[in-house]
Amino acid sequence: MRQTAELLDRVRAALRGRTVAEPGLPYVSPREPGAPGSASERIDLFRRKFEALGGTFLAGPSAESTIPALGELLRVEGVTALFFPEEDPASRSLADALVPFGPFLLVSPADIRQAEPPVSAGIQSAEFAIAESGTIVQTSRGGTSLLPGLASDVHVCLLSPDRFLGGMEDCLEALSGEPPRSISLITGPSRTADIELTLTIGVHGPRKVIAVLLP
Amino acid sequence: MEPRVRQFFRNSEKALADRQLQVALSRTMGKFLENRAAAVAEFPRFEGARERASRTRQEALDNLDAHLARFITEARKRGAVVHAARDGPEAREIAARIAREEGVSLAVKSKSMVAEEVDLNGALEADGVEVVETDLGEYIIQLAGEPPSHIIAPAIHKTREEVSRLFEEKLGEPYTEEIPALTRIARRRLRDKFLSAQMGISGANFLCADTGSVVLVTNEGNGRMVATLPRVHMVIAGIDKVIPRLADLPVLLSLLPRSATGQALSSYVSVLTGTKRAGDAEGPERLHIILLDNGRTGILQGKYREILKCIRCGACINVCPVFQSVGGHAYGWVYPGPLGSVLTPLLLGLPESSPLPNASTLCGACGEVCPVKIPLPGMLVELRGDEREQGLKAPAEVLGMKAYASVMSRAGILEAFQRIAGVVSRLLFKDRKIEWLPFAFSGWTERRDFPAPAPQPFRKLWKRQRGIRPWTR
Amino acid sequence: MAQKRGISVSLFSTCLADTFFPSVCFATVAVLERFGVDVRVPLSQTCCGQPAFNSGNRKEARRMAAKFLSVFQGEEHIVTPSGSCAAMVKHEYPVLFRDEPRMLSLAYHVAGRVFELSQFLVDVLGVEDPGSTYRGKVTYHDSCHLKRGLGVADAPRTLLKAIRGVELVEMEESDRCCGFGGVFSVKYPHISCRMADRKIERILETGAQVVTSGDIGCLMNIGGTISRSGYPVRAVHIAEILAGSEGAVP
Numbered sequence: 001m002r003q004t005a006e007l008l009d010r011v012r013a014a015l016r017g018r019t020v021a022e023p024g025l026p027y028v029s030p031r032e033p034g035a036p037g038s039a040s041e042r043i044d045l046f047r048r049k050f051e052a053l054g055g056t057f058l059a060g061p062s063a064e065s066t067i068p069a070l071g072e073l074l075r076v077e078g079v080t081a082l083f084f085p086e087e088d089p090a091s092r093s094l095a096d097a098l099v100p101f102g103p104f105l106l107v108s109p110a111d112i113r114q115a116e117p118p119v120s121a122g123i124q125s126a127e128f129a130i131a132e133s134g135t136i137v138q139t140s141r142g143g144t145s146l147l148p149g150l151a152s153d154v155h156v157c158l159l160s161p162d163r164f165l166g167g168m169e170d171c172l173e174a175l176s177g178e179p180p181r182s183i184s185l186i187t188g189p190s191r192t193a194d195i196e197l198t199l200t201i202g203v204h205g206p207r208k209v210i211a212v213l214l215p
Numbered sequence: 216m217e218p219r220v221r222q223f224f225r226n227s228e229k230a231l232a233d234r235q236l237q238v239a240l241s242r243t244m245g246k247f248l249e250n251r252a253a254a255v256a257e258f259p260r261f262e263g264a265r266e267r268a269s270r271t272r273q274e275a276l277d278n279l280d281a282h283l284a285r286f287i288t289e290a291r292k293r294g295a296v297v298h299a300a301r302d303g304p305e306a307r308e309i310a311a312r313i314a315r316e317e318g319v320s321l322a323v324k325s326k327s328m329v330a331e332e333v334d335l336n337g338a339l340e341a342d343g344v345e346v347v348e349t350d351l352g353e354y355i356i357q358l359a360g361e362p363p364s365h366i367i368a369p370a371i372h373k374t375r376e377e378v379s380r381l382f383e384e385k386l387g388e389p390y391t392e393e394i395p396a397l398t399r400i401a402r403r404r405l406r407d408k409f410l411s412a413q414m415g416i417s418g419a420n421f422l423c424a425d426t427g428s429v430v431l432v433t434n435e436g437n438g439r440m441v442a443t444l445p446r447v448h449m450v451i452a453g454i455d456k457v458i459p460r461l462a463d464l465p466v467l468l469s470l471l472p473r474s475a476t477g478q479a480l481s482s483y484v485s486v487l488t489g490t491k492r493a494g495d496a497e498g499p500e501r502l503h504i505i506l507l508d509n510g511r512t513g514i515l516q517g518k519y520r521e522i523l524k525c526i527r528c529g530a531c532i533n534v535c536p537v538f539q540s541v542g543g544h545a546y547g548w549v550y551p552g553p554l555g556s557v558l559t560p561l562l563l564g565l566p567e568s569s570p571l572p573n574a575s576t577l578c579g580a581c582g583e584v585c586p587v588k589i590p591l592p593g594m595l596v597e598l599r600g601d602e603r604e605q606g607l608k609a610p611a612e613v614l615g616m617k618a619y620a621s622v623m624s625r626a627g628i629l630e631a632f633q634r635i636a637g638v639v640s641r642l643l644f645k646d647r648k649i650e651w652l653p654f655a656f657s658g659w660t661e662r663r664d665f666p667a668p669a670p671q672p673f674r675k676l677w678k679r680q681r682g683i684r685p686w687t688r
Numbered sequence: 689m690a691q692k693r694g695i696s697v698s699l700f701s702t703c704l705a706d707t708f709f710p711s712v713c714f715a716t717v718a719v720l721e722r723f724g725v726d727v728r729v730p731l732s733q734t735c736c737g738q739p740a741f742n743s744g745n746r747k748e749a750r751r752m753a754a755k756f757l758s759v760f761q762g763e764e765h766i767v768t769p770s771g772s773c774a775a776m777v778k779h780e781y782p783v784l785f786r787d788e789p790r791m792l793s794l795a796y797h798v799a800g801r802v803f804e805l806s807q808f809l810v811d812v813l814g815v816e817d818p819g820s821t822y823r824g825k826v827t828y829h830d831s832c833h834l835k836r837g838l839g840v841a842d843a844p845r846t847l848l849k850a851i852r853g854v855e856l857v858e859m860e861e862s863d864r865c866c867g868f869g870g871v872f873s874v875k876y877p878h879i880s881c882r883m884a885d886r887k888i889e890r891i892l893e894t895g896a897q898v899v900t901s902g903d904i905g906c907l908m909n910i911g912g913t914i915s916r917s918g919y920p921v922r923a924v925h926i927a928e929i930l931a932g933s934e935g936a937v938p
Contacts, residue, residue, distance in 0.1 A: 172461055197371070
């Protein structure tokens with residue numbers, strides 16, 4: 001406590017005689033005009049941005065109708081195991097329905113936390129999607145695990161149509177109030193360009209992101 | 216990191232002669248600029264965003280006392296232990312104590328420039344803690360035992376061939392020049408470190424005062440990993456990282472990735488607030504935030520306060536033609552390019568770092584690309600002025616400038632010198648060029664010709680042409 | 689040619705042009721007179737103080753700046769064939785005199801009246817065609833202070849393109865610094881030459897016979913390197929191309 005008190009004293013001393021706005025007159029950056037108005041416009045924009053990042057967007061008349069395509073995608077990526085957060089019924093039922101299309105093994109998150117895990121897909125409901133950047137938003141609210149988007153090879157996100165927001169400002173507003181422990185804004189797969197600035201996909205995170213639009 | 220800034224001249228000579236480095240630079244610097252240009256072109260509101268971001272950052276600094284106090288309070292409310300380190304030694308001592316008290320033997324680390332400033336890894340390693348860098352570029356240079364050469368892409372100075380040899384030598388991996396394969400090697404090797412480490416260490420891209428949140432921006436995902444999987448999360452950040460409110464993030468994030476790598480948004484933005492709560496699936500049980508001063512309050516006080524607006528995008532570094540020629544290591548410390556040329560003298564003092572403000576042609580490219588409008592070229596000139604005032608300039612230069620000003624103080628004196636120069640020129644330099652200049656000026660004529668003074672200066676010819684008496688127009 | 693009566697210009701010759709390249713000053717006068725401008729040359733001028741200012745020797749810079757301001761105060765238009773000298777007066781004089789209110793207001797007053805040559809021709813006189821003849825494949829180097837300092841990049845190109853006989857070709861990285869930087873060129877000559885080499889590579893890639901620019905420092909750096917290495921390119925100041933009078937003095 002003493003060190004932080006001293007730090008604040010030093011900062012105050014450095015700012016003494018300031019000629020600028022006193023606290024209480026903050027500069028608040030004006031809000032950017034938001035992305036398109038209707039939900040379907042936002043979904044369209046999200047889809048375009050998301051696909052430009054290498055994501056695959058699946059939509060169908062029902063959740064079941066997307067399953068064969070999803071199963072095929074996962075097989076192509078070499079996925080052999082699926083996991084999902086315990087308390088997420090939508091991902092659970094999707095995972096169950098996917099099993100025969102692999103065939104895939106259902107594993108628990110603990111199984112993924114080993115040193116040599118199977119090639120896995122982490123399935124989970126996303127909290128929001130941000131249209132203007134093709135971003136998926138996951139928070140730790142309600143005991144939601146981050147692992148599906150953290151420790152898998154393929155991240156499968158379930159989105160409902162009423163969860164598509166225009167821009168990042170909308171997202172922060174929607175999350176206003178006490179922030180959860182973790183807010184994750186996920187824009188595309190894990191990537192690096194640290195060697196010769198050459199892009200490589202899939203470093204410490206999924207190499208593919210798939211969004212499934214629930215009806 | 217031990218400074219080698221005074222040796223900039225020698226460092227840069229070596230850099231120019233270093234073939235591997237020149238190959239690496241030629242393979243990468245163009246891409247940085249192309250990517251940034253494309254991202255700016257597809258963002259029509261870029262200039263408006265720059266102005267807004269500049270004001271936001273300025274406001275944060277002008278009221279840093281209030282915002283910093285608020286950050287500390289809000290972070291503590293949510294379970295963080297907040298420490299303040301006056302300088303490097305204090306930061307090292309705090310970090311080592313935390314590791315000891317938390318029983319840490321293995322730590323995984325996501326890139327942090329302030330950690331380099333204070334050599335945080337060294338402090339922990341001296342205490343028997345294994346620290347593993349997880350950012351691919353940092354992992355590479357950790358294996359190589361080298362400091363970073365760039366703030367965004369720390370291993371940019373290494374060619375793929377060098378990385379392959381390094382992995383072969385240090386990890387016993389089969390030699391491969393294929394970049395995806397090299398990346399997979401790193402991913403595999405680091406995975407079990409993530410899972411078994413007791414502590415994750417990171418910097419912070421931003422610290423939000425209104426919520427006490429730590430914001431991490433990465434492309435690889437290692438930021439989230441180190442901040443979620445281990446039991447302890449240690450954050451070290453400069454006090455200049457504080458932003459007033461979470462709502463300031465969008466404008467800053469609209470500029471940072473575009474300026475750095477040409478992306479509209481980085482792959483992972485994590486807003487982390489406090490420790491694991493009852494009902495959370497994962498999260499660190501212990502969160503330590505070390506706020507580092509290390510000279511920043513000194514900068515805050517003075518005419519260079521604006522440099523603290525920096526959001527560490529690296530655009531100024533990428534666009535600098537001097538950096539493009541010599542790379543980052545020549546600058547001798549943590550921060551290269553124009554950012555380093557201003558920040559290093561301010562943190563280490565001018566006597567320790569006087570080459571840097573002079574290692575620039577003042578071309579202005581850096582000031583043009585800075586997303587928060589820091590007047591970098593003006594600061595470089597200002598620092599050169601400070602050097603003169605602090606008596607750090609070579610006596611020959613000061614004398615030379617005084618002589619120059621004296622000659623230029625009266626047209627009559629200038630003309631007298633021009634007359635002499637004209638005569639000498641007519642006699643010695645018949646082909647109108649000088650191939651050798653003495654003293655400090657020999658640097659010019661090593662590889663370039665210098666023009667010989669005109670036999671008669673313009674003013675004399677003009678007077679003759681226009682029939683002008685010396686004292687009329 | 690359109691006659692613009694009543695415009696008088698004070699020529700700011702620059703210490704470099706005055707001493708080393710009088711032909712550049714004569715060319716500048718010739719172009720201005722071609723458009724009916726009355727050109728006067730204050731003979732008590734010496735140097736704007738840029739070398740001292742840029743190297744942090746502010747005391748000497750202030751001395752030279754004060755002299756400059758006393759020579760040119762009261763002049764309606766001050767035109768110079770140097771982007772960096774114009775930028776010095778316009779942008780840095782107010783910085784130099786920030787603590788001296790009287791000098792500061794004089795500095796602002798004069799700053800508003802300083803122009804680089806191509807800027808003056810196009811933006812003030814409205815000239816689109818310099819009316820000269822010049823033959824050759826020409827490439828244009830954007831000097832840092834002219835482009836970034838004064839925002840002038842289109843005017844020189846507008847004028848060059850209009851000259852019959854000139855084939856203007858753009859080089860890659862036309863606005864990348866050539867490595868001159870004043871004192872930098874002798875303090876860090878190895879880096880300076882590396883930057884000049886890269887600029888010359890870009891010039892040679894265009895196949896141009898002439899590289900031109902609005903700054904003498906750049907042309908000395910590029911031209912000096914070319915001269916030593918013997919490349920088949922000439923470095924010519926834009927004023928001389930606009931006047932069609934390369935190298936000529938009366």
